[in-house]
Amino acid sequence: MILYDMADSGNCYKPRLLMTKLGIPFTRVEVSSHTGETRKPDYVAKNPNAMVPMLELDDGRRIAESNAILLYLAEGTRFVPADKYERALAYQWLFFEQYSHEPYIAVRKALLTFPERAKDATPERLAQTLERGNKALGVMNQHLERNAFFAGSAYSVADIALYAYTHSAEKGGFQLDAYPAVAAWLKRVEADKGHVPIEWVPD
Structure with missing residues (x-):
């Protein structure tokens, strides 16, 4: 999986932390809003909301919004309550x-x-x-x-x-x-x- 990420963003830290806890290998791609990279056409084509983080799955499908990514990654693990x-x-x-x-x-x-x-x-x-x-x-x-x-x-x-x-x-x-x-x-x-x-x- 590929995580489009910005190192100093708390929203990006969320999936990075969870993937580390779960032992999920991923490739990290820095896309900084500070330098305007999130607004470049090639990134906007992938995420029209022009924000990070975004997770690209192995099959090419993508998930944006940090908490949605958390729920996807955490499904079936101790990080989503069973009750x-x-x-x-x-x-x-x-x-x-x-x-x-x-x-x-x-x-x-x-x-x-x-x-x-x-x-x-x-x-x-x-x-x-x-x-x-x-x-x-x-x-x-x-x-x-x-x-x-x-x-x-x-x-x-x-x-x-x-x-x-x-x-x-x-x-x-x-x-x-x-x-x-x-x-x-x-x-x-x-x-x-x-x-x-x-x-x-x-x-």
Whole structure:
């Protein structure tokens, strides 16, 4: 399989982390939005949404969107709960991550760290992303005060999805020490077998 990837993207880190945990060999192709590569005609022909990650299967079929890739890769493994209710919780948190978490925590970090995004870092945008990102962290912290992971008692795709941008949230100005249950959960995620940091890429 081929993973079209951007090394510093949390969304791209998600499938890279899961494939490593599952021992799935893959070829990694760097396609950076920083340099405009995601908007080049040859890539847009493969993914009209002009974003990464995208997974190309051995038979040539393709899957875009990070959490859809996670669900495809994780099917039939320990990373998708077998219990129907817990599986629904995993989906719930995947949707939460893309709607209520990533647009604020990831975007604020990008505004503050990527030079090409600096023009968009208005005081209003930074204030909005800080407020809503902290709201998302608060929701997570409340859940994790009573639960070790997000979907049942075991690590799942929901934890991978939420870890991807939460673990680096401080680079966006979020104070994780204000969310002790989240901080403890980050350590549990990192202790799970086969964990690799976002900087890791296959040889």
